[in-house]
Amino acid sequence: MIEASCSCGAVSLSLPGPTRLVAACHCIHCQRRTGAPFGVGAFYPADAVTISGAPREYVRAGASGGKVRSYFCPDCGSTVYWQADNLPDMIGVAIGAIADPDFPAPVRSLFEQSKHAWVEIGSGVERFEQSSLRKS
Structure with missing residues (x-):
């Protein structure tokens, strides 16, 4: 088992x-x-994740038209995980909350049209533009 937590x-x-x-x-x-x-997230089946504590929820509209729900600590403010309507059976976990320098690197890079020019993502990574997930 791996643990992820807020600050x-x-x-x-x-x-x-x-x-x-x-x-x-x-x-x-x-x-x-x-x-x-x-942001970097690790995605897990929701039924494989055990949540402890009482996070607060922030809901926003996602690029797909559905909602994205971010869950954060009401004490320290750290975002720990999120769920999107378009992936209802998955939970995205903030890699920083896992805090393991040996955790696997990203295999996908999303919304590259708004990527900062100085950010370099390694080779062999699937690259996507916008919510249509058109490969770039």
């Missing part, structure tokens, strides 16, 4: 292990959510 530890997740679905997202919403030029 203060009040909200945590138990995960079944590393996942192969890791994505870097360069959308403006992820930039604002993280305060960084992109």
Whole structure:
């Protein structure tokens, strides 16, 4: 099992292990959510994740037209995970909440049209523009 948590530890997740679905997202919403030029999430089947604590929820419209629900700690403010209406059976977990420098690198790079010019994502990564997920 792998543990993910907010900065203060009040909200945590138990995960079944590393996942192969890791994505870097360069959308403006992820930039604002993280305060960084992109967000990186590891995606797990929702029924494989155990959530502890009482996170707060922030809901926004997603590029797909559905809602994206971000869950964060009401004490320290760290976003720990999110769920999107277009992937109802999956939970995205912030890689920073896992805090393991050996965790697998992203295999997908999303919303590259808003990627900062100085950000370099390694080779062998599937690259997508906008919500239509057109490969670039």
